[in-house]
Amino acid sequence: MxxxxxxxxxxxxxxxxxxxxxxxxxxxxxxxxxxxxxxxxxxxxxxxxxxxxxxxxxxxxxxxxxxxxxxxxxxxxxxxxxxxxxxxxxxxxxxxxxxxxxxxxxxxxxxxSAIKRKYIYVILNRQSRPALDINHVWHVRKKLNVDAMNEAAQTLLGSHDFTSFRATACQAKSPIRILDKFNVYQIDDKIYFETQARSFLHHQVRNMVGTLKMIGDGYWPIKQAYAILQGRDRKLAGIKAPATGLFLKEITYPDDPFQ
Amino acid sequence: MxxxxxxxxxxxxxxxxxxxxxxxxxxxxxxxxxxxxxxxxxxxxxxxxxxxxxxxxxxxxxxxxxxxxxxxxxxxxxxxxxxxxxxxxxxxxxxxxxxxxxxxxxxxxxxxSAIKRKYIYVILNRQSRPALDINHVWHVRKKLNVDAMNEAAQTLLGSHDFTSFRATACQAKSPIRILDKFNVYQIDDKIYFETQARSFLHHQVRNMVGTLKMIGDGYWPIKQAYAILQGRDRKLAGIKAPATGLFLKEITYPDDPFQ
Structure with missing residues (x-):
């Protein structure tokens, strides 16, 4: 038919x-x-x-x-x-x-047709486990240094080979991505990671957040994020942050299809 | 023992x-x-x-x-x-x-020992039913007039007989309460009602929000809130807003017991 x-x-x-x-x-x-x-x-x-x-x-x-x-x-x-x-x-x-x-x-x-994708990742940074935000945050007990994570995030901006932050199962032809934005800020006991790119590799956001978390808790120095990026090896990066904290926030098109 | x-x-x-x-x-x-x-x-x-x-x-x-x-x-x-x-x-x-x-x-x-109680009530004001905020909002489809609700809320401030906004089962000896604060504001598709008093009558917050909602959707004029208050009759007020949207935000004591 x-x-x-x-x-x-x-x-x-x-x-x-x-x-x-x-x-x-x-x-x-x-x-x-x-x-x-x-x-x-x-x-x-x-x-x-x-x-x-x-x-x-x-x-x-x-x-x-x-x-x-x-x-x-x-x-x-x-x-x-x-x-x-x-x-x-x-x-x-x-x-x-x-x-x-x-x-x-x-x-x-x-x-x-999408030209920008924006994700938000949320860490609940306090001792007590979540009650109202169960399944909507990554609960991290150790106090994280937000300024250090934000400074490290800025070193990842621009056009790079993101192999170190890419899932081994990632099917994208090229590991090159252009990171437009990666801001880390805190409101009350939540830390927000806001990131934007034309597109991301598989698990890229969660792998970048996992690495920043290890900088935030003092395990790595700030400069480690850029060193990991340059190493182009998934084994160098931190853990993959859990799915629960990740929100696909917004997709941008040349013209708004919903007008 | x-x-x-x-x-x-x-x-x-x-x-x-x-x-x-x-x-x-x-x-x-x-x-x-x-x-x-x-x-x-x-x-x-x-x-x-x-x-x-x-x-x-x-x-x-x-x-x-x-x-x-x-x-x-x-x-x-x-x-x-x-x-x-x-x-x-x-x-x-x-x-x-x-x-x-x-x-x-x-x-x-x-x-x-508590000297102030603060509640937040949240209305999700959009056509689509909630996905991420199920059970954490009152979903209202009709576009509400936030300015009208906020103006009406201000007429309830101060010391009043809140009989019109009191549950029939309320056990408090006196219907007199002093409302310190009642602010209504919108962020994205959520409308927040923030209210504070030394104490509230049973269902008072939900009954006040229910009345403001009927002003916000144009069913009643702004001045109706104060007229209902002065009528001192529960039957005059609007519906009781559902429990799902209500959050007990904060209790204040003369000295912080958690310091």
Missing amino acids: NFTIQRWAVKIEYDGTGLVGWQRQDNGLSVQQILEEAACKLCNGQFKIASITAGRTDAGVHALGQVAHLDFPAHIPLTAKKIRDGLNYYMKPHAVTILQSGLVDAEWNARF | NFTIQRWAVKIEYDGTGLVGWQRQDNGLSVQQILEEAACKLCNGQFKIASITAGRTDAGVHALGQVAHLDFPAHIPLTAKKIRDGLNYYMKPHAVTILQSGLVDAEWNARF
């Missing part, structure tokens, strides 16, 4: 707790499966709807502003409101919600 | 989701039960330890800085660190955590 399609972009918030991540897996429920099954129901179950995302988050990682696109048959009468409210209705009771939606050109691609 | 006691103050964070509130109940688990059972275990199960709290929060209400005191037999060797870490160990896996603890005089009382 041939039919023309309409491509819709959606901005998604989700709690990654208990999910296997963005991508469909055999061993558990993914955001992609929840979204695509809801999209199928929105078409009365008559069509399988595939989605492409801007950032394939790992198991346990959250999103405040993930973006994906979905191709619907053009003859189904849809509006931005119907996409948002309809998908939200069918995705219940999962902790996945569409914040915005917008019709885009067939050439527009949630993944390849 | 007679023994002298040592009174310890504790500052507590908890997620009220699924709990019946602060106070022990027959129909479910309470913060008080979780805390007192952990305190008993800290004494090797040899003593029942009773607690008194500054604010008996209702089912589903959260706390960022609840305060309580516990009386331990003085012959048990305890330190502030041991109280905090020991209670946190035994309260696992419940979403209740001790942030600080401190030795206080026997005359000091978490409830009666």
Whole structure:
């Protein structure tokens, strides 16, 4: 059956707790499966709807502003409101919600049209284990030096070979990335790591945060971050920070698809 | 068996989701039960330890800085660190955590020594249902007028008979309370109601927020808040805002018991 399609972009918030991540897996429920099954129901179950995302988050990682696109048959009468409210209705009771939606050109691609990706990582830096933020922070008991971590973060800015901070399973062709922003700051007992790039390597944010944490707790000097970067060897870097503290914050496109 | 006691103050964070509130109940688990059972275990199960709290929060209400005191037999060797870490160990896996603890005089009382109580109420004001903040907000779809709510909130400040905002089951002898502060402001898609008084009547914060919400959505004019206050009749006020959005933020004492 041939039919023309309409491509819709959606901005998604989700709690990654208990999910296997963005991508469909055999061993558990993914955001992609929840979204695509809801999209199928929105078409009365008559069509399988595939989605492409801007950032394939790992198991346990959250999103405040993930973006994906979905191709619907053009003859189904849809509006931005119907996409948002309809998908939200069918995705219940999962902790996945569409914040915005917008019709885009067939050439527009949630993944390849994206020009900036912003992540936030949160460390809860106190003695007591979290109660209100369980699964939404990395709980670190030892008092961390925020200034030292922020200073080290600045040494990673710019265009570099990020092999040292790249997962061994990373499928990207090149280990070169351009880090635009990496700010570390504290509000009350939480430390925020805000970082932005056109794109990141697999596990890059978590591996960079894990290394900064080891600078923050005094295990390494500030200059170690840049030395690790230059070594181009994953074994040199610190531990991978846990998924619970990571939030995909924002995806930027040349034109806002949700206007 | 007679023994002298040592009174310890504790500052507590908890997620009220699924709990019946602060106070022990027959129909479910309470913060008080979780805390007192952990305190008993800290004494090797040899003593029942009773607690008194500054604010008996209702089912589903959260706390960022609840305060309580516990009386331990003085012959048990305890330190502030041991109280905090020991209670946190035994309260696992419940979403209740001790942030600080401190030795206080026997005359000091978490409830009666408190001179200020501060609550925060959070409304998520957007079309899409919450994903990351489930159980931590009141989700209101209709766009609320924050300036109107803040203006109405200011008319409730000062010493008044708050009968209109009091639960029918409220056991306080007097309906007179002095409201020190009631600020309404928005950050992104969340609206915060921050209010402070020496003490509040039962359900007072939730009933005031419910009334302000009906002003914010245009159902009532700004002046209705003060008219309801002057009417001294619970039936005049708006709905009771749900427990999920309420956080006991801070309790103030003449001297900080945690120094």
